[in-house]
Amino acid sequence: MHKEHTLTKNQRIIFDLIDKSPEPLKAYSILFNVQKKGIKAPPQVYRALDKLVEMGKIHKIESRNAFIACHNSSCQVAKATAFSICEICEKVTEISSASLSKYLANFKDKDGMKYSKYNLEFFGLCKKCNTR
């Protein structure tokens, strides 16, 4: 459950844009799209993005420097995220698999260390691109 009501003006504007987008958005494309709403400079965008990521409302796709709205109630406040990325059409989908998150949350490295936070990006071809 997210607490939508706590978003500030800029956060709201930027979240709505990302949430409506079918694909991940890059910071400067966001900037371009919200200039008519009074958000004029990069720091305004990056600050909102930082907060939204912190809240778990959006995620950063690290390999693409792009942002996508969270569509997965099980990624606890941006701590544990997994995505599939199509290398042809660049479609990004958030993976919500209880088995995967359980496996990764319990994964221990050689020293027995556990890591509560992770980001996983799978690459391949999406269904569409795979059959073309």
Next chain:
Amino acid sequence: MHKEHTLTKNQRIIFDLIDKSPEPLKAYSILFNVQKKGIKAPPQVYRALDKLVEMGKIHKIESRNAFIACHNSSCQVAKATAFSICEICEKVTEISSASLSKYLANFKDKDGMKYSKYNLEFFGLCKKCNTR
């Protein structure tokens, strides 16, 4: 098994630097360090980095925009990588776990899609930082 012998001059210089480094190196820090060896401009660095990544000799730590030498014979030519990253000291360690790589290589998403390539970054505290 890597084929060391196929590295070109610039690739060799840059790989050696990364390989000797105890921590991931950023592109411009690499550039600074190899200028005395005649590599003077960003494209020369990025081209070598691209090839080395392609070969699986180094990996890019996406969340840090930094490069680390491969220390894991099981990450097949850069296709399947996993790292742990300490959020305090920024120490990065390549994870080589047969169980993990097997699990991820066999992971199927909701549509039954398999992804042969992935990058996983775990975040937390390393042993040292955890006990301080």
Next chain:
DNA sequence: TTACATAGTGTTATATTATAACAATTTAAA
């Protein structure tokens, strides 16, 4: 060997992504 393709190099310029720094304003809580 020659010639051809492919890969790598050197270089300049520029595009893209992100943050520093500081003043002003809003918000929430004591």
Next chain:
DNA sequence: TTTAAATTGTTATAATATAACACTATGTAA
């Protein structure tokens, strides 16, 4: 209601990465 914390607006600049083009080296196949 006044104070602290968070948010905003703004300018400038830092950090990361690629485009484009001329040139050189390397491998290969006729």
